Amino acid sequence: MSLVMPHNDDTFQYNESLRRDGTMSEAWQSLLNHTDSLTQQQINARQRDVERQLRANGLGYHPENTLVNGQRAWAPDILPVLFDSTNWQSLSDGLNQRSRLHEALYRDIYGPQALLHEGILPAAMVYSHSGYLRDLVNPDANTSATQNLPLTLQGTDLMRQSDGEWLVVGDSNQYPAGVGYALENRLVISRVLPDTFKDYRVQRIASYFRQLQHAMTAEFRNTARCVLLSYPASHPHYFEFAWLAKYLGYTLVETADLTVRENLVFIKTVAGLQPVDVILRFIDDADLDPMIIGNPGPGGVPGLIEAARRGGVRIINPPGAAILDNPAFNTLLPTLCQRLLNETLLLPSQPTYWLGDDAQREHALAHEHELQFRRIDPGSPLIDLQTLAPQDRDVMLGEMTLTPARYVAQAPIRPSVAPTLLQQENTLCQIAIRTFQVKRQSTDEPSDTADFDTMPGGLCFVNSTPSTSPITIDQFSNSKDIWILSQGTVSEESLLNAYRGDYSQAMVKDELPSRIAERVFWLGRNAERVEGTLRLLRSVLQSILDDERPLADCLASPGMQALLRSLTASTGAQPGFIGRGGKKRLLNPDRELIALLQDSTRIGTLSNSLTQWQFSAAAVNDRLSAEQLRVFERLDNLHQTLTRLNLPNAFTADKDALNQTLNTIEDLLLVTSGFSGYMHENVTHGDIWPFMMLGKHVERAHQIASVISSMLSSDRDNNRLLEHLLRLFDSVMTYRSRYRSALDIRLVLHLLLLDDTNPRSLAFQFKTIDELIAQLPERRNVGLNDLLHRLAISGTSRVQLADPQSLLSTERDARQNLQKFLKALQQVCIAIADEVTTRYFTHSETGFELGRAGVPVNDILKAVNDINDKQSS
Amino acid sequence: MKFTIRHRTHYGYAAIASQSYNQICLLPRSTRTQTCLQTGLEVQPKPEHVERKVDQFGNEVATFNLSVEHRECDIIITSLIETADTLEPLPLSAPQQQNLTTLSSLHHNDALMAKDCLLGSPSIAIDHSVDSIINELPANDLPVLEYANLLTSHIFTTFTYESGFSSLVTPLTDIVAARRGVCQDFAHLAIAVMRRQGIPARYVSGYLETLPPPGQEKLQGSDASHAWFAVYSASDGWYDFDPTNNKRPDAQYITTAWGRDYADVVPVKGVVFGGGSHTLTVEVDVTRIDAPATLEPVVPQ
Structure with missing residues (x-):
């Protein structure tokens, strides 16, 4: 192992593993000895351990862009970074003071605004920041808006300079982004290095989460309903939110799940509106409420900010907290600390110059080459003017001249380094840390001067590319766990203990949001749709392979044509084999078949249904078991295999291509039925189960009716066709064991339509649908007039009362009767889906912004027309 | 009235x-x-x-x-x-630079709003979109209220009021290029010019009494909302100007609300x-x- 440290002054970086005298501390020494003693295989095995544990936590499957350069974003390094508790304590003191200072600043900015009126805080520093939430400001001094808005959580980013001094390089006051990753890293790494973890007496981070739960429900005498408000599943950090919600025991919601009525907040559930007391939000201020001044769209919960301001709901962290992330405040923190806390500022920030101040601007521009520039708004990157193309540099300098108050300049930092195993060998990599503070809840009455505590741990960012250059926080790509080594004993606190204690709110009955119910319903439908399409495609390809006749004869045969037509009838993929040009495509099906397999842009194709299915799974990620999520991981791989198959233009003539495709289809079918298996096991997931199963059986009933109807539309005395039907509905064995006879259309149809002991029959589907409807929420006191009840009865009774003679005989009339019968049942399926949607999911409809009345009238009408045009186009 | x-x-x-x-x-x-x-x-x-x-x-x-x-x-x-009933005469005001210096030492609510009204706002960015208009005006060393008066009549004489020309989202550059717009556009335009020149300016929404052509009866519902702008003189406060009608709002003007721009x-x-x-x-x-x-x-x- 080499830990050679360059001693050239320009590139000197503080080494976390060395003492002042240059020797390595014992803890680091033995940690590195331990990992050094591991063989390459052992290291690989532990890396796989990490991956496996992440999957076991349901964190492995994220369809969206969680892979950065082929690696999971923030994949943790096996090696933690170690800090001793004494040094950590003094850092914590500084961090806690910063949090108290931020809280006092928040109270003043959205309260009496004394700092603005005294001229201590320059008006432009506050007003120029996009996080200044004007909707919260109320000059009416009688009602202090901030009383209802306690600042509770902070995230603070730090880097250590070469002299060993920590500097704050960023604040996250809206929500502690990354806290889920910190928790995840801890769970994984402590299991990968269990002995070391125990020997080192690493301080537990569970206390942070317990305190967070405390802070959420402080002042609520009885149980309070808490929700975790996140971005939708398409957000790259969605799984962090889902994971945190699971861990904390809060219902995961999106803004579409919430509604404000008379300044109170409710969650829209399948059982109606349920009140919400506390919202732990992981979305930006700007996305909370469409009524916010200057907000362009209808996203968010209308009226949420006003409800919070009036105390109808507690939002943590409160809206408007983004203003505190303003890096320009760094220039005033020592003064503000004196003024607001009467204390000396303990923890310095990255050297910062605010361009809204004439003297600082002059200095910054004179030292342009030593500094980096950024907008003060959250998420703005630091830019090195020297690296910009001359014209871009001029543009930026121009903007800084026009609106100087919106910019700061900051001195870049060369952060400390720590031993890292990411490259599978020991290297020194640059690190930064994100720490998390939470307000301490005293048991007494809440006071204005509540202290904060820092999580003994956090998220360590690692720059996996070895470098000695200064770096900004957005350039880090991996993570590490942070271990604070304690001197004494460690309390074996885990969050699971907290549940058993006085945290009755964790046991509050989890109401199912309408949106989740809808997506779960579609998860069931899509699963069935995919399976049906797979079976049809398998039958088509298998029949072509098995057919000994010339290909043209095979394609022209009634059996093959019926199969292809059912494929179109059941998937709805256009243009397909029905209607205009259908006949031509029946004889040259290659292009159409390839599209059905691989074209994800066309609705109804296998690839498209798979995508839809994967999407509906991702959207309810937090409701699925780890096994189910693993199904989707496999599905993802197979889907990619499918779309990468190199299918020739003359696909149906190419036996290799057909075989290859069939193999993938078989694999997909295996995975799909695996999912169905898990569906049955997950009764513990309670509320969602009947919705998922109902989706599945409604879809299957519809599929049986539409496939049989189109298979038998022209020709019904064809044995090959009957065989196809039995195979499509997985009933070959059942038929043989039951009838022991040659294929007879009447028996086949009886088995597939009317035999309610065959799980693939139409009768079975309706029987199950009826049972499932009875299990939906709020079904106890429904009367006989209830539409859903009537629809369920109409489905089952139609099948039960069907006269076999009139449907199944070979008479011409019977054929028409059968078509009518199937058509009617397809309509019942659609009606049931519609009624379930109206009854349980309508709450999930999205809002539209009303046309704004402007001046004068004519313009308003034009504006409204513009908006309508946009919406209709 | x-x-x-x-x-x-x-x-x-x-x-x-x-x-x-x-x-x-x-x-x-x-x-x-x-x-x-x-x-x-x-x-x-x-x-x-x-x-x-x-x-x-x-x-x-x-x-x-x-x-x-x-x-x-x-x-x-x-x-x-x-x-x-009577319109207060415009007081003497300081030129832009001196106005700003006076403002910088004031921290009461009016002054704070004035400081806010020097910066960009949701519908009015501080950029180069109104530079051409500034170039048509005399140098900015006049007393700020006089400069506002001048701008008011400049917009009135060189822009055409055209109902329906713009929507709520038409950018100022389009208004400047077409030299057309409605009262809201003219107010935004004036505010943009004033702020670029370092003079605090705000948006005022309200109504204007309209009178029917002689001999005709006034139609019901025929009036409209109106909008204009105001400028802050650090020595005396806010003063209103209506570029759509080239006048200082008088007894026939009713104020509803004010903000940095329409979005407020x-x-x-x-x-x-x-x-x-x-x-x-x-x-x-x-x-x-x-x-x-x-x-x-x-x-x-």
Whole structure:
């Protein structure tokens, strides 16, 4: 192992593993000895351990862009970074003071605004920041808006300079982004290095989460309903939110799940509106409420900010907290600390110059080459003017001249380094840390001067590319766990203990949001749709392979044509084999078949249904078991295999291509039925189960009716066709064991339509649908007039009362009767889906912004027309 | 002068709307030159509560929920306003630089708003879109109120009022390029120029009494909302200018609200759930009361 440290002054970086005298501390020494003693295989095995544990936590499957350069974003390094508790304590003191200072600043900015009126805080520093939430400001001094808005959580980013001094390089006051990753890293790494973890007496981070739960429900005498408000599943950090919600025991919601009525907040559930007391939000201020001044769209919960301001709901962290992330405040923190806390500022920030101040601007521009520039708004990157193309540099300098108050300049930092195993060998990599503070809840009455505590741990960012250059926080790509080594004993606190204690709110009955119910319903439908399409495609390809006749004869045969037509009838993929040009495509099906397999842009194709299915799974990620999520991981791989198959233009003539495709289809079918298996096991997931199963059986009933109807539309005395039907509905064995006879259309149809002991029959589907409807929420006191009840009865009774003679005989009339019968049942399926949607999911409809009345009238009408045009186009 | 103002906003929905959330910024405020004697808000269907609050700039804002199914929504605001009969003469003001220096040592509410009104705002960015207009004006060393007067008449004489030319989202560059727009555009344009020149300027929304052509009767609902701008002189406060009509707002002008730009004082905004496509109709009546009169009965809130 080499830990050679360059001693050239320009590139000197503080080494976390060395003492002042240059020797390595014992803890680091033995940690590195331990990992050094591991063989390459052992290291690989532990890396796989990490991956496996992440999957076991349901964190492995994220369809969206969680892979950065082929690696999971923030994949943790096996090696933690170690800090001793004494040094950590003094850092914590500084961090806690910063949090108290931020809280006092928040109270003043959205309260009496004394700092603005005294001229201590320059008006432009506050007003120029996009996080200044004007909707919260109320000059009416009688009602202090901030009383209802306690600042509770902070995230603070730090880097250590070469002299060993920590500097704050960023604040996250809206929500502690990354806290889920910190928790995840801890769970994984402590299991990968269990002995070391125990020997080192690493301080537990569970206390942070317990305190967070405390802070959420402080002042609520009885149980309070808490929700975790996140971005939708398409957000790259969605799984962090889902994971945190699971861990904390809060219902995961999106803004579409919430509604404000008379300044109170409710969650829209399948059982109606349920009140919400506390919202732990992981979305930006700007996305909370469409009524916010200057907000362009209808996203968010209308009226949420006003409800919070009036105390109808507690939002943590409160809206408007983004203003505190303003890096320009760094220039005033020592003064503000004196003024607001009467204390000396303990923890310095990255050297910062605010361009809204004439003297600082002059200095910054004179030292342009030593500094980096950024907008003060959250998420703005630091830019090195020297690296910009001359014209871009001029543009930026121009903007800084026009609106100087919106910019700061900051001195870049060369952060400390720590031993890292990411490259599978020991290297020194640059690190930064994100720490998390939470307000301490005293048991007494809440006071204005509540202290904060820092999580003994956090998220360590690692720059996996070895470098000695200064770096900004957005350039880090991996993570590490942070271990604070304690001197004494460690309390074996885990969050699971907290549940058993006085945290009755964790046991509050989890109401199912309408949106989740809808997506779960579609998860069931899509699963069935995919399976049906797979079976049809398998039958088509298998029949072509098995057919000994010339290909043209095979394609022209009634059996093959019926199969292809059912494929179109059941998937709805256009243009397909029905209607205009259908006949031509029946004889040259290659292009159409390839599209059905691989074209994800066309609705109804296998690839498209798979995508839809994967999407509906991702959207309810937090409701699925780890096994189910693993199904989707496999599905993802197979889907990619499918779309990468190199299918020739003359696909149906190419036996290799057909075989290859069939193999993938078989694999997909295996995975799909695996999912169905898990569906049955997950009764513990309670509320969602009947919705998922109902989706599945409604879809299957519809599929049986539409496939049989189109298979038998022209020709019904064809044995090959009957065989196809039995195979499509997985009933070959059942038929043989039951009838022991040659294929007879009447028996086949009886088995597939009317035999309610065959799980693939139409009768079975309706029987199950009826049972499932009875299990939906709020079904106890429904009367006989209830539409859903009537629809369920109409489905089952139609099948039960069907006269076999009139449907199944070979008479011409019977054929028409059968078509009518199937058509009617397809309509019942659609009606049931519609009624379930109206009854349980309508709450999930999205809002539209009303046309704004402007001046004068004519313009308003034009504006409204513009908006309508946009919406209709 | 005394006026009654009736401002009706009507939304019609193609389908049933299940819920809507609305915010109204149409309740006139009392100012240095006008007194709001009475104001009432009536909404159909009737919401359970109408909440009122005072916003950051002292404007009165009302919010309400409609959680019953509805196919239309009617919002009527009726106000009784008395405006000052005489127009205060413009005081002497300092040139831009000196005005700013004086402002920098002031921290009261008016001054804080003035500092806010030097910066960019949701609809008015500080950029080069109005540079061409600035180049047409004399050098910015005049007293700020004089400069505002000059800009007011410059916009009036070199821009054409064209109803329907712009929408709420037309950028200022289009207005400048076409030399056309409506009152809101001209107010935004003037504010943009003033701020680029380092002079605090704000947006004022309100009404203007219109008189029918001689011999004709005034049509009901024919009045309209109006908008203009105001400039801050650090020694004396805010003064209004109307570039659409090239005059200083007088007794015929009624102020509703002010903000950095239109986005701060949107008269009616909201979000509706369901409802399909919708239509919006606005009717405004500004009626002068010659003899002392009482207001039509209004629903107390």
